Amino acid sequence: xxxxxxxxxxxxxxxxxxxxxxxxxxxxxxxxxxxxxxxxxxxxxxxxxxxxxxxxxxxxxxxxxxxxxxxxxxxxxxxxxxxxxxxxxxxxxxxxxxxxxxxxxxxxxxxxxxxxxxxxxxxxxxxxxxxxxxxxxxxxxxxxxxxxxxxxxxxxxxxxxxxxxxxxxxxxxxxxxxxxxxxxxxxxxxxxxxxxxxxxxxxxxxxxxxxxxxxxxxxxxxxxxxxxxxxxxxxxxxxxxxxxxxxxxxxxxxxxxxxxxxxxxxxxxxxxxxxxxxxxxxxxx
Amino acid sequence: xxxxxxxxxxxxxxxxxxxxxxxxxxxxxxxxxxxxxxxxxxxxxxxxxxxxxxxxxxxxxxxxxxxxxxxxxxxxxxxxxxxxxxxxxxxxxxxxxxxxxxxxxxxxxxxxxxxxxxxxxxxxxxxxxxxxxxxxxxxxxxxxxxxxxxxxxxxxxxxxxxxxxxxxxxxxxxxxxxxxxxxxxxxxxxxxxxxxxxxxxxxxxxxxxxxxxxxxxxxxxxxxxxxxxxxxxxxxxxxxxxxxxxxxxxxxxxxxxxxxxxxxxxxxxxxxxxxxxxxxxxxxxxxxxxxx
Numbered sequence: 136x137x138x139x140x141x142x143x144x145x146x147x148x149x150x151x152x153x154x155x156x157x158x159x160x161x162x163x164x165x166x167x168x169x170x171x172x173x174x175x176x177x178x179x180x181x182x183x184x185x186x187x188x189x190x191x192x193x194x195x196x197x198x199x200x201x202x203x204x205x206x207x208x209x210x211x212x213x214x215x216x217x218x219x220x221x222x223x224x225x226x227x228x229x230x231x232x233x234x235x236x237x238x239x240x241x242x243x244x245x246x247x248x249x250x251x252x253x254x255x256x257x258x259x260x261x262x263x264x265x266x267x268x269x270x271x272x273x274x275x276x277x278x279x280x281x282x283x284x285x286x287x288x289x290x291x292x293x294x295x296x297x298x299x300x301x302x303x304x305x306x307x308x309x310x311x312x313x314x315x316x317x318x319x320x321x322x323x324x325x326x327x328x329x330x331x332x333x334x335x336x337x338x339x340x341x342x343x344x345x346x347x348x349x350x351x352x353x354x355x356x357x358x359x360x361x362x363x364x365x366x367x368x369x370x371x372x373x374x375x376x377x378x379x380x381x382x383x384x385x386x387x388x389x390x391x392x393x394x395x396x397x398x399x400x401x402x403x404x405x406x407x408x409x410x411x412x413x414x415x416x417x418x419x420x
Numbered sequence: 421x422x423x424x425x426x427x428x429x430x431x432x433x434x435x436x437x438x439x440x441x442x443x444x445x446x447x448x449x450x451x452x453x454x455x456x457x458x459x460x461x462x463x464x465x466x467x468x469x470x471x472x473x474x475x476x477x478x479x480x481x482x483x484x485x486x487x488x489x490x491x492x493x494x495x496x497x498x499x500x501x502x503x504x505x506x507x508x509x510x511x512x513x514x515x516x517x518x519x520x521x522x523x524x525x526x527x528x529x530x531x532x533x534x535x536x537x538x539x540x541x542x543x544x545x546x547x548x549x550x551x552x553x554x555x556x557x558x559x560x561x562x563x564x565x566x567x568x569x570x571x572x573x574x575x576x577x578x579x580x581x582x583x584x585x586x587x588x589x590x591x592x593x594x595x596x597x598x599x600x601x602x603x604x605x606x607x608x609x610x611x612x613x614x615x616x617x618x619x620x621x622x623x624x625x626x627x628x629x630x631x632x633x634x635x636x637x638x639x640x641x642x643x644x645x646x647x648x649x650x651x652x653x654x655x656x657x658x659x660x661x662x663x664x665x666x667x668x669x670x671x672x673x674x675x676x677x678x679x680x681x682x683x684x685x686x687x688x689x690x691x692x693x694x695x696x697x698x699x700x701x702x703x704x705x706x707x708x709x710x711x712x
Contacts, residue, residue, distance in 0.1 A: 176515035177461055227460040228629045234464070235622035236676030239669035242544050242619075246666035252540040259543070260526055335526075338519030345512040388530035394523035401516055 140370070143377040148264055152373055155266045155274055155330050156393060159339060160365030162278040165285055166323050167344030168358045169316055172296040178215070180337045181234045182320050185211040187333045188241035190325070191258065195244060201273075201325050207237070208321030212314055261332035261390040263373070270329050277326040281319050288315065293354050331390035338394040339365060346404040350411060368397035432548055433661065439550045439558060440653030440671065443614040444623060446562045448649030449569065450607045451628030452641050453600055456580040460625050461514075467608055467617045468518045469495035472525030474542055474612060479528060485609050492605040495521055545616035545668030547657065554613045561610040565603055576600060577638065614653070615668035623649055626675040633686040648678055
């Protein structure tokens, strides 16, 4: 057990990677709860594709990728509202076209470089083992910010999730709340870009929260569980990819391994859920 | 014009051009059905899920269509099974399966050397390295798909607009649905050399959506959409050669640009004409009758 879970992390770069995925697990898990509760997986997925060119542009211009991602995240939110409302173009089609065209823009920009294939791969799938102290500080700052906003707005966000009509009737600005959530998702994407890349970050957001949904009844416990599962997936995924690479010489991409572990945890939760309800039923009797 | 002709001299460029036209046209036709049945989200998911199937098939030396097709079916079953459970809603189920399948595909590829190049080719296409064998495959797939769509045209259209009506008439509705999904899957796989799995959905949705902005008639849409798709392919390829950027992505950008422009200028359904229409009724109001 320790050989798998502890030994790999004696190395400094593995320690930094671990810290990064732990922070991300908490961050993405917490935001993921609202994405899952509001069935926004597709919108969240779209956002991960549309902030990609923002990140590339910022990177090419040597600007803060945070700003680039935010700019494109806001642009997406506006365009989504506009195009989706058009009669002849359904929500789905609008989203698909928006998503792929923005993504293509990012690909075109990256492709100007000679090292196109590897650059693209790093943006899309991350390279968590190259995380440095500056990245950790940024992730920590983003995590603190996002969690603070979630904590401050949790009542409103939960109300919006379960009773949108009620929330609007009570005078809450649902448009603003939606925009805030979109911005939070964009921030998670930025935080995750170096570790798991833009394509896999959707897994960090959706999978732990979906698994927690199966096992928890209240938003508070669901959030705690989502964060826990996110951290567990990150830890186990990193450890596994390290062990397999070192012991068996099979190079496994760390980000992808983390996602596969998270999905395995989800499937375990999916099979445990009926048993749990059975146990609950018996206890209540 | 000579600029265009100059761009397409040279063996690889001509092959790429042919591939772009065929894929653009095929996706245009199939895309009309994708829109009719509101399948863009599903097609997106299918594209992501097909990716590991393609990787697996390539690694095992199995026929790409077989590998991708089988995986696509597996994913559909998984999503249906997960989504049917009470606490997992459809969108999250698709999200989970998508993410898992994609990560699995990346994992498989990362275990190989030369990981980044292959991954990129599967994700965003590599049309300039298209071989004559790929061209033959695309042509064969296009012929087969068009034949199926033509043969089942009436049933597919009726099924899209009035599912219960189709069932009442005694047609096997589920079988027809599955047939169309298979057509979409096969088209997706055929598009991989040109635009890769992630971007293929763009060619399946944008030209058809653009065509729908210009005409109300299904027949006209079925002609306009492949024309737009093929045009996106040719223009995108030419531009990408000129600017030396990724071809597949440029093709998608052209298709999206055509859509965006149509969104504004198309008569009747475009934004510009709708704004004008908003003002016309006011001008048509008769002057107040002072005689009363």
